Amino acid sequence: MQPTLTAERKRITSIDLLRGLVMIIMALDHTRDFFHKEAFTGDPLDLANTSAFLFFTRWITHFCAPVFVFLSGMSAWLLGMRKPKGELCRFLISRGAWLILIEVFVVTFGITGDIHYGFIVLQVIWAIGVSMIILGLAIWLPYNLLLALGIVIVCGHNLLDFAEKNAGTDLPFWWYLLHKQTVVPLWNNHLLGVFYPLLPWIGLMMLGYCSGKIFAAFDLKKRNTVLLGAGIGILVFFIALRFINVYGDPVPWTVQSNNLFTLLSFVNVQKYPPSLLYLCLTIGAAFIFLALAKTNGWLSRIIIVFGRVPFFYYIIHFYLLHALSFIAYLLRGHSLAEGMAGVPELPFKFIKPGEGFSLPGVYITWILVVIILYPLCKWYDHYKNKHKEKWWLSYL
Secondary structure, three states: OOOOOOHHHOOOHHHHHHHHHHHHHHHHHHHHHHHEOOOOOOOOOOOOOOOHHHHHHHHHHHHHHHHHHHHHHHHHHHHHOOOOHHHHHHHHHHHHHHHHHHHHHHHHHHHHOOOOOOEEEEOHHHHHHHHHHHHHHHOOOOHHHHHHHHHHHHHHHHHHHHHHHHHOOOOOHHHHHHHOOEEEEOOOOOEEEEOOOOHHHHHHHHHHHHHOOHHHHOOHHHHHHHHHHHHHHHHHHHHHHHHHOOOOOOOOOOOOOOHHHHHHHHHOOOOOOOOHHHHHHHHHHHHHHHHHOOOOOHHHHHHHHHHHOHHHHHHHHHHHHHHHHHHHHHHOOOOHHHHHHOOOOOOOOOOOOOOOEOHHHHHHHHHHHHHHHHHHHHHHHHHHHHOOOOHHHHHO
């Protein structure tokens, strides 16, 4: 029988702090997508054609999706300390299905601005939704079996890289859903972009769920010791396996023209789908953060607000960014008709490759967006706390 979560521990502030931090960082990446003049003319992680500043701007946001998914699993465990397993199962399955619908109809429009839904996007919310449905079924398994299954998926899925190299593009659609990015035609020139293949994310959510046990099994001091030790151990494992350069990521690191860029090559691990090494780097750092986080300062209290309403933040930040992008597009002299037509190589409306801000301008816009979002998130957090009897708020 799972231990129960006492009233004063219903929210773990270090989790809210970490979640809020990655949500803020996530907005930097999406601001770069909408506003950087080089967003669609090159790859910021291409070491032959990038700067250290641009590389870092993209690379630091790698921590967002895996931490978000991992903490979703961990939050499911903590929720299960207050709910019977059957109720938790029903909630995870229904919320997962709801998230998939939101991804297709709400997030897709927020990203593309296309009222005709010519390009349907399957990203992190879809991956969380499917993973929640599977976790909702898997929580009935014995804890050790579920933990082992998560480890096998996360540690073993890169074995599929070798099969993919041999098969080339001759792969069935279900394989792409599980382990390889793709864009597939649907009907009448409509496209489906599978940007978050599911398999590694499913394993990661299982591990997040199992890691939630740390918060039940230990007091604060012991818990932080365990988290710190686990985080350091995972990062040491990352360094050792990455140095060997044989397994764990489909793209090996290489010696570059200087030590800095060699280091960048070393940490430049694959996100789509997330490789074993990518997950080790990001989740190892997350464990260390949870162990060392201080939640009492004024800045921490601000960040925690975002971490308490992550889904609300995620949805509205896309709409705010696209609204600002729409205004900037018209101010650059384009017409509404041009924006609605878009450009052939992009699924996004009101964006033109090669136009936009320099990188410092992107950072200024990002800070402005976060400032605008803060009072909205604070209001919504207050509303949720005042209306806990409204069951539907748990889905938002």
